[in-house]
Amino acid sequence: xxxxxxxxALVVGLLTLTPGLxxxxxxxxxxxxxxxxxxxxVLGIQTGTLIWGTLTSAGVTALLTASQVGYEVLxxxxxxxxxxxxxxxxxxxxxxxxxxxEPEEGGFGDGWRRGTLTNLLNPKVGVFxxxxxxxxxxxxxxxxxxxxxxxxxxxxxxLLWSTVLVGFAQVLRGWLRRPAARRLMDRVTGVVVxxxxxxxxxxx
Numbered sequence: 001x002x003x004x005x006x007x008x009a010l011v012v013g014l015l016t017l018t019p020g021l022x023x024x025x026x027x028x029x030x031x032x033x034x035x036x037x038x039x040x041x042v043l044g045i046q047t048g049t050l051i052w053g054t055l056t057s058a059g060v061t062a063l064l065t066a067s068q069v070g071y072e073v074l075x076x077x078x079x080x081x082x083x084x085x086x087x088x089x090x091x092x093x094x095x096x097x098x099x100x101x102e103p104e105e106g107g108f109g110d111g112w113r114r115g116t117l118t119n120l121l122n123p124k125v126g127v128f129x130x131x132x133x134x135x136x137x138x139x140x141x142x143x144x145x146x147x148x149x150x151x152x153x154x155x156x157x158x159l160l161w162s163t164v165l166v167g168f169a170q171v172l173r174g175w176l177r178r179p180a181a182r183r184l185m186d187r188v189t190g191v192v193v194x195x196x197x198x199x200x201x202x203x204x
Contacts, residue, residue, distance in 0.1 A: 004146075005153060008136040012154040015128075016161050021082075021118065021196045026162050028089075028189040029111060030169035037111035038169070042162040044115020046155045051120060053151025056129040057144045075123050079201035082118070086194030089186045 022045050030038035119125060129151075137146045 004136045004138050005150065008133075008150045009153050009157065011132065011136075013157050016154070016157050021122075021193065022115075022158075023165060024189050024192045025115065025118065026165045027169050028185055030166045031172045031185060033173055034111070035166070036108045038166055040108040040111020040113075041115040042111075042159065042166070044112040044117075045119050045162075046158050047112070047116050048119025048125070049155055049158060050151055052125050052129050053133065053154065054148055056126070056133050057147025057151070076201065077121055079197045081121050082193055082197030083201070084197075085114070085118075086190045086192075086197055089190030089193060 025041050025045075026038060029041050133147055133150060136150055137143055
């Protein structure tokens with residue numbers, strides 16, 4: 001089990017470090033000074049990861065790869081959500097940003113919901129777990145317990161990397177106090193999120 005754990009940790013560690021949607025959401029939320037909301041996003045993403053891993057360990061997500069209809073419904077729901085969120089970030093907030101002396105804090109619950117939905121509405125996360133997780137469960141080991149234990153490794157790595165991202169984002173806070181910089185951050189992140197939504201819709 002120890003060898004499998006370290007091997008899985010290496011694979012998901014590289015995945016965690018790869019820049020993507022999760023990285024963009026955490027950096028954007030934290031850099032705008034919304035610490036509570038940023039940690040909500042972080043924990044929401046990891047909640048989604050834990051749910052995917054638990055369902056995979058229980059054999060439930062195998063239905064996702066077996067059912068084309070189920071996969072397509074989840075894919076289009078995820079794409080619609082990301083496009084909606086990306087377009088929302090791309091709206092011109094110049095007047096509001098100029099009127100604010102400090103970035104709005106936002107709520108932990110709002111961040112948690114956003115992180116969880118973003119993760120759970122991405123069927124590729126479920127497919128990844130179905131394809132990868134069983135390969136690292138040693139023969140003879142309790143399938144469910146071993147699967148959840150490996151998923152927890154992924155969650156811990158995600159939390160550690162997110163801590164680094166949140167800390168790095170604080171360095172940018174002085175620059176992001178300027179309305180123009182904050183609009184730029186929203187628009188860049190909006191394009192990234194919108195791009196992921198379109199990519200998911202196209203099935204790439």
